Amino acid sequence: MRFSKKGRVAASLIAVGAVVALAGCTQSDPTAPETDGDTNAMSDTIVVGSFAFPESEILGEIYAQALEAAGFDVDTQFNIGPRQQTIPALQDGSINLIPEYNGNLLAYYDTEFEERTTEDVDAALVDAVAADDLVVYDSAAAEDKDAYVVTSEFAEANDLTEIGDLAGVQPFVLGANPQFGELGYGIPGLASVYGVTDVEFVPIEDFGGPDTVKQLVDDTVQVADIYTTSPALVAEDLVVLEDPENLIAAQNIIPLASTAIDSEELAAVLNEISAALTTDDLIALRDRVEGDEQASAATAATDWLTENGLL
Template identity: 30%
Template sequence: MSRLRTVLTATTLALILVVATACGNAVNEEGASQQPQGAALRIRLGTQDFPEAKIMGELWRQALAVNGYTVDLQKGVGPAAELDKLLQEHKIDGHVAYTGTVLSVVAGQPVSGLDPEATYARARDFYRTRNMSMSAMTPFENKDAIATTRTYAQANQLSSVADLKKLTTFRLGARPEFQDLHLGLQGLVEVYGLSNAGFVPVPVGQQYAALDSGAVDAVDAFTTDPQLVGDDYEVLADPELLFGSQNVVMTVDSGKLEVVGEEKFLAVVDAVNRSLTQKSIVDLNAAVTSGQPDVEVARRYLRDAGLLQPYRSGGN
């Protein structure tokens, strides 16, 4: 009996140890499920509903992923005002933003005449009042511009919007509301004296077809339109900066930046932004509008740029 009692006691103790160990593991696992490793490095980003904004979101998402961040990317959420609202309500942590749009749409400030640096500084100062931060801006801009065919520009010696004034008359095609906007025909008349412009309403997306057909002589374009790949069209310079400046930044909640680690997080985003020239973004837009998935287009670009690898200070 003594030997049996000893065996039972040892067995009971062993079982108690197993149960205790299991209970301890259960507590640890429960805690882990509430705060899994790397959860602090999760961030929610939103984009507008057009290809370039989605490309920017993908570039950031993939570059951040190889650096240990999990990005919940919500593409096509809405225009700038909607993204700003969601950010203020903490439904997203950040989004793709254009500096001029931040000033004009979100802050309600004028943008004409401001160069990229001044526009960035004013947008940054505005966001600071809301406890929001901005990444570094891209070298490229996506803003309104006046474009003609290359043939028309060469025949009339056009390189600047101001050069259009020397024409007897010309036909300007643009979306209907452009006619009454300061950042449109009204501004072209006031700033450049283009009272010789005859306005032709052209639906968005059909302006290049209108140029090609000869229905208009010049159009309102955007400086990163995929149609600008190649030499068919000439974008006229805007020396008075009537259309302001529109560089891309990531707008992000400052509190969230503290959680994810501001220095490294912004270093990764800034490295992507610094690499994006006017030509590179036009090429990316062209690839996506031709039917290639933005996920693949972004991955290929990052790989070729050496950005699909962990960020090293002074490296990327």
């Protein structure tokens, strides 16, 4: 049986209540994938999950709709929660596919990982996730990760294109989440990797959100940690400084699936999505869903897939 778009959207409305069910789901759970009589044999339905934030739901919709169009039976369980819940859900079959972030996923398995580039992180992930009977496919060029961001005016006035160029504008004020003062890619890494040491650090609690953006635009801080898919980058004409030394590890979008559903046909659909998806696409998709338009994740996904010839 094919699941209609209406059915998938309805399933995606399960939020906080679904978290508990997914964390300890058994085959008696009505939200669990069906079996064919053998409690260890899953049905052919692919259940796409997502983390509990809009970008992940949009990506989940993109995966689900593309797979459905390719002839797969698809259901969704969105807004699950953090990896402490999504990984067990993948293992027990509550879901069997989710859009992930390669760097953070590798950190889940190895908190001291040293890989920085997309290629190295992806390669390390293959063995890391295999231990949990999981598989990753091709990662996208699209990344959602921390970034050192300045206003276009500040960049032009000081000829800034890379993080290392900040050495020429010391001292300056940097605003970021409180943990940034101790993180390896934060203040310590800024000094050890790029030699930028004369920095006044201002903790801001909203993790690159509106308050951080406001303080940057108002010149309260001259540099801020803002995620690379934030719609504010376009709305406020902000500049992401390049990171040639890979201070900040790759955070590419990557499909993570259970080996139980692994197939060449599945990989082909997901790899085609990854080949088309860019960071600019994620910014635009988030803006449609989180901005004034307030489009649904399903609508934004449908439009993106159609525009890219994938639907």
